[in-house]
Amino acid sequence: MFKKGLLILLAFVISASAFAAKNENSIQVKGSDTMVNLAQAWAEKYMENSPGELIAVTGGGSGTGFSSLISGTCNIAMSSRSIKEKEIALAKQKGIDPNEIKVALDGLAVVVNPSNLIDKLTVDQLAAIFTGRIMNWKEIGGKDEKIVILSREVNSGTHVYFKEHVIRKNNPNSKEEFAPSALMLSSSQAIADEVAGNPAAIGYYGMGYISLKQKPVAVAKDEKSEYIKPLIENVLDGKYPISRPLFLYTNGTPEGLTKKFLDFTLSREGQGIVLATDFVPVKK
């Protein structure tokens, strides 16, 4: 708790000083919580490379990012979704011209034990498994074994993402939830370990955690679609269904420090950080 308070205080101090200075040497980055760690890692590395320049990163959600970009209180908005028509119209009214830069991709792998007979599933089947409607592997052509559902804790962005995009199938009005019997593990590594040792388990995590001890399942949007493996190239060309682009938005063509920071995020080093924080780089 104390740490959180300190962080908030620090954020205040930093933002206060940023506003006070409001000069070429500092920029504000705000928005998507999914991207906070990534942007923070970028900012830390960037500031290490060029001392004297300040990049302050705050979360709040993609929508918050857009609204502060529109009101001019941040230089860069982070977003895990594209900007909406409504937001563009609002921005135009205020004389802001949102400029989209795709900086990373977020791909989620669904994994099972290598001894599991299942190697492909549709998004519908995934939803049915993770909500507990399908309880046994034999219902979808596997062995007669009870399915052990593994999930991340609720504090994880991955948990939220999986719930919204797979379990609720992008429907904001859906009331579907993870099955109460789903095991909540505190890290992606814990899920990887459990899947490696448990033939009946199924879990999900960022693609970076896949190893030979787990088998990633090929996923299809629906029964008629092609089953796609979670590979970096499939996420890159948008074929893999459980993935999404991550964006940074600026006002018009970026200049000065904003441009330098954006160039850094797309540089080899910046894209290396993308990989290190378990996202998929947009440039190899």
Next chain:
Amino acid sequence: MRKVKEFIIEKLILLCGLASILFVTLIFLFLLKEGIEVFKSVGFFKFLFGKSWYPISEPPQLGILPLILGSLLVTIGAAVISIPIGIGCAIYIAEIAPQKLKEILKAGIELLAAIPSVVLGFIGMVTLVPLVKSVFHLPTGLTALSGAIMLAFMAMPTIVSIAEDAFYSVPKTYKEGALALGATHWQTIWRVLLPAASSGILAAVMLGIGRVIGETMAVMMITGNAAVIPHSIFVPVRTLTATIAAEMGEAVVGSEHYFALFAIGIVLFVISFAINVTADLFLHKRQ
């Protein structure tokens, strides 16, 4: 001059004595202040007896019955395992073991108490969890049983050392009297020493249980944390402590979820307070 010095030191020590009470009161008041908020929106009984825990949904479902039952199941399991072993161990150390072995055993138990819970959790995760899974043919080894076994290890040092003290505090004359009347060693232990030390042993058990119910790290690592109402000890459970630990970091300050976590804190506080008071009552009865 000496009197003044005496007076100052006396008051200082009094202050130290009162400090702990002050802190407990402050902590409880803070918990109450933060936790009470949730009852405004959820309702006291719906919170305690609600069956679904989905804190980040819209609207959140904040029922902690699965969490309470999870905590109780793990605690009872740990008690069933650790009480017989712990008391047996205490009897052996206090009455039967030769002096040299006694020293070794006591050192061993102290060492067990010194192992950090996260280490025990880690060891449990890589050794006990796969074992439980294969022995009982379960779909997963991350169950209440694994948690109970690991926590039994944690409760044992408390139970053994306090129960052992209880045996020592039984007057020597009782034992000598029983032996003089022709009772065997075991009869003396079973019929004389055990009843005479019973209140101390009960206190030992209570404090052991108090240790178990508040344990967080090891449980979080090996019980699977599924917020489902457990129908046997072979299923994953989510405990009160693990819920707070896992979710506090991300709960938005001032949100319903945040207040609910504090309310869970109140529930835990009340439970361990009750256990400690009971233990205290037993201890005082003995004296």
